[in-house]
Amino acid sequence: MNVIAIANQKGGVAKTTTAVNLGTALELSGKKVLLIDLDPQANMSSYLGFEDDDKETMSDLVMTAANNFTMGAQKRDMPVVGECIRHSEVNKVHYIPADIGLAYADACMMQAATRESVLKFILSDETVREYDYVIIDCLPSLGILLINALAAADGVIIPVQTQKFALDGLDMLGEIYNQVKSTINSKLDIIGVLPTMADNTNISRSIIEKLTERYGGKMFDTHIHKSVEAANSSERRKSLCLNKTKLGEEYRTLAVEVERRCKT
Numbered sequence: 001m002n003v004i005a006i007a008n009q010k011g012g013v014a015k016t017t018t019a020v021n022l023g024t025a026l027e028l029s030g031k032k033v034l035l036i037d038l039d040p041q042a043n044m045s046s047y048l049g050f051e052d053d054d055k056e057t058m059s060d061l062v063m064t065a066a067n068n069f070t071m072g073a074q075k076r077d078m079p080v081v082g083e084c085i086r087h088s089e090v091n092k093v094h095y096i097p098a099d100i101g102l103a104y105a106d107a108c109m110m111q112a113a114t115r116e117s118v119l120k121f122i123l124s125d126e127t128v129r130e131y132d133y134v135i136i137d138c139l140p141s142l143g144i145l146l147i148n149a150l151a152a153a154d155g156v157i158i159p160v161q162t163q164k165f166a167l168d169g170l171d172m173l174g175e176i177y178n179q180v181k182s183t184i185n186s187k188l189d190i191i192g193v194l195p196t197m198a199d200n201t202n203i204s205r206s207i208i209e210k211l212t213e214r215y216g217g218k219m220f221d222t223h224i225h226k227s228v229e230a231a232n233s234s235e236r237r238k239s240l241c242l243n244k245t246k247l248g249e250e251y252r253t254l255a256v257e258v259e260r261r262c263k264t
């Protein structure tokens with residue numbers, strides 16, 4: 001099992017688009033993939049066609065585990081992780097949805113003794129371990145949920161929108177990454193930095209140059225270009241990789257790179 005966190009605290013850089021389309025591309029290449037929505041906005045869940053059902057979600061898993069990690073708290077029965085896994089018929093991929101309740105996770109985890117390991121504990125479930133890839137769509141924040149994702153992950157993919165201000169905040173993300181790696185998760189690695197929404201402008205080219213100076217071999221060769229296909233795809237709740245689209249092709253190429261990098 002390979003756990004990949006898609007992270008950048010900057011909003012709107014294509015984390016969710018990357019999680020969904022990398023996930024479906026890997027699944028199409030024959031891998032077993034589980035997508036985890038770790039964002040209270042639940043954009044990934046809606047992209048995958050999730051309709052509210054009465055079953056438990058990521059919020060229930062996180063809140064219950066956090067409660068049970070809290071000293072003195074009355075222990076609650078954990079939801080069965082396998083029962084939280086949904087299947088998107090259209091996108092042919094498994095996922096655990098989120099909902100707005102996850103916004104309270106910070107507060108719930110505050111009291112937990114090992115609050116950074118709540119997600120790691122959830123993902124240690126045997127049904128999860130059967131997947132080749134577990135891909136976590138992180139929220140745009142540097143809070144405890146992000147730290148949980150980095151603590152549970154083998155590697156992180158950092159999508160960077162190749163537009164103005166793109167580099168702001170990458171230092172802070174790097175600092176958190178280093179802290180998690182040096183304290184709770186020494187195996188954590190940067191799988192790659194992914195330029196997204198690239199276009200033919202000088203600013204886009206200059207951001208890619210700066211990223212390459214900074215991250216060198218950690219840069220993915222694949223760049224995701226700017227296209228209205230992305231918005232159409234999430235609107236239709238259908239992965240870019242299911243039809244012949246330019247971005248779908250790019251995400252499939254990315255999947256090949258990810259597989260190669262995860263093996264080495």
Ligand SMILES: Nc1ncnc2c1ncn2[C@@H]1O[C@H](COP(=O)(O)OP(=O)(O)OP(=O)(O)O)[C@@H](O)[C@H]1O
Nearest residue numbers: 011012013014015016017140197225226227230231
């Ligand atoms: N390659 C692309 N070209 C053009 N638009 C894109 C591309 N990728 C994503 N978008 C659009 O940009 C917006 C933000 O994308 P997305 O939701 O994937 O970002 P995010 O990083 O997950 O955002 P948040 O931080 O809010 O979770 C969406 O409207 C999406 O359709």
Ligand SMILES: [Mg+2]
Nearest residue numbers: 015016039043
């Ligand atoms: Mg998102």
